[in-house]
Amino acid sequence: MEPQLSHRVGDGVATVVIRHPAKRNAMTADMWRALPPLLDELTADADVHALVLTGEGETFCAGADISTLRGSPDEAQGLAVLAEEALAAFPKPTLAAIRGYCVGGGSQLAAACDLRFAEEGALFGVTPAKLGIVYPASSTRRLMSLVGPATAKYLLFSGELIDAERALRTGLVDEVLPVAALDKRVAEFTRVLTSRSLLTQAAAKEFANGRTDRDAHWAEQARGSGDTAEGVAAFLERRQPRFTWMP
Structure with missing residues (x-):
């Protein structure tokens, strides 16, 4: 199989799959290039309310193709x-x-996602010290925001791998699932995500990522969206809300 990123959309969720099984789904230059335009395409797709990034088979991504x-x-x-x-x-x-x-690059991609669910037995590592590479400042800050300075330094200085349980304790992942339970849990959780207000999610994501200068913009979006009125009405009527705001 040629190295590639594939994707599918169903039930409001876009699933992007890293496919390079000959090298444990390592990312080639062409695969790195392909990701931003693919994300632009999925951003513009009104049927997409959430995105899952995963790897083909039994590996997420073993980094960049050396x-x-x-x-x-x-x-x-x-x-x-x-x-x-x-x-x-x-x-x-x-x-x-x-x-x-x-x-390596797989950890970069995972850290760039909002959430990370892992299967028992998964292994995590940030390995530039094994190659004499200076890890990018933006990637270092993102890693540190997840795990804190001490664990970030441990991972970056040593290049050692840690298991899923330690990744969970340090905040690198959000949930660890038994073998064969990951797909079911991801499907359940993405159903939760797609049932919630995209308005709330988009504003919260922007604020959490450090942009705090658009309070007025999001207040205006909320006033014009109808999502708040729908959410309150659905709660009082004991039914599922039907949110309509789209970015």
Whole structure:
């Protein structure tokens, strides 16, 4: 199979799959390049209310394809950062569904998602120290915001892998599921996400990501959306709300 990103949309959820099984789903330069325009396409799709990123088979992503670093490591790293930032900026909730290795560039992608659910046995590592690579400042800050300075330094200084249980304790992942239970739990949780107000989610995501200068914008969006009135009416009438706001 040629290295590629594939995707499907169903029940309000876009699922993006990293496919490079010959190299544990390592990301090639072309795959890094393909991610931002794919995310633009899914942003514009009114049927997409949430996004799941996962890997083909039993591995999430073992990092960047090291062969791509021989020619121009700076270019390869730049492509990875652009893809990571595009994923972090996706305006709808994102969830990484992780099994197997989540290492290097795979950890960059997982950290750029809003949430991370992992299967027992998953392994996590941030490995630039094994290659003499300077980890990008933006990626370092994002990692530190998840796990704190001490764990970020442990991961970056050593390049050692940690298991899913330690990743859960440090905040790198949000849930750890038994083997074979990950897909079911992700499907259940994304149904919850798609039933909630995209208005609330989009504003909360922007604020949580550090943009706090648009209170007035979001207040105006709330006034014009009808989502608040619908949410209150649904609560009082003991029914599921039908939210309509779209970005």
